[in-house]
Amino acid sequence: MALDGKSVLVLTTNYGTEQDELTKPVAALRDAGARVVVAAQKPEAIATLVSDKDPGEKVEPDTTLADATSDGYDAVIIPGGTLNADQLRVDEDAQRLVTAFASEGKPVAAICHGPWL
Known part of the structure; x- marks a missing residue:
């Protein structure tokens, strides 16, 4: 499915x-043509x-949760990871963003522990 012209915001901790x-x-969405922006704390x-x-890859964020808005995006994704989800669920900026999208x-997509937010 082509996602040309679609924009997706991804919320994460650091x-x-x-x-x-x-x-x-992120890779699958970009391969499908979407513009993906990763917002971290x-x-x-x-x-x-x-x-x-175990330590994984380092990923550079494009913006911060505080600076991100729902404007200009078609969907938001919340990846999992127990530590990530536990921090995001109490982060006021993450709460503000998910509330705005909803x-x-x-669409609000959450993976694994992501629905805690």
């Missing part, structure tokens, strides 16, 4: 996101984990 739950959806590298314990009737 530590504890499950590697494959961040990198694989801080403007520094995201240290992913494998199986919630209020606007835009």
Whole structure:
């Protein structure tokens, strides 16, 4: 399915996101033509984990949760990872973003522990 012209926002913390739950959806969406923006809590590298314990890839965010809005995006994705989800569910910026997407009737996708938010 081509996603040309679609934009997706991905919400994450800077530590504890499950590697494959961040990198694989981002790659698949980009391969399908979507513009994907990764928003993290801080403007520094995201240290992913494998199986919630082993170090994974580092991923550079495009923006921060504080600076992100729902404007201009068609959907939002919340990757899992126990540590990631536990921090995101109490993050006011992440809560604000998911509430905005839901209020606007835009898709909110959550992977594994992501629905905690």
